[in-house]
Amino acid sequence: MVRTPLTPEERERGERLGRLLRAARGPRSMLEIATAAGLSAETLRKIETGRAPTPAFFTVAALAGVLELSMDELVAHCAPEPAAA
Known part of the structure; x- marks a missing residue:
């Protein structure tokens, strides 16, 4: 299966998601959060980076639950930025 390349906007949205999750994780270890969400630490590392x-x-829903983030917060933070006029 060939995957369609991501657009620059999709990559930026993924980076914003990663930054939000990393900030919400705070001082807790990647392993602690990943385990609580039922993920591998490597999966969380890939998302955060x-x-x-x-x-x-x-x-994303599992991570949001562990990090006590609402899905509304995630959507608002990761929504595409409005185009410049």
């Missing part, structure tokens, strides 16, 4: 810019919905 933007190397996995389009994680599955249920992965």
Whole structure:
């Protein structure tokens, strides 16, 4: 299966998601959060660094639950930025 290349906007959205998750994790270890969400630490690392810019919905939902973030917060933070006029 060949995956369609991501657009620059999709990559940026993934980077914003990663930054938000990293900030919400705070001083807690990557392993602690990943384990609580049912993920591997490597998966969380890829999401936080933007190397996995389009994680599955249920992965994001699990992380949001562990990090006590609402899905509304995630959407608002990761929504595409308005185009310059």
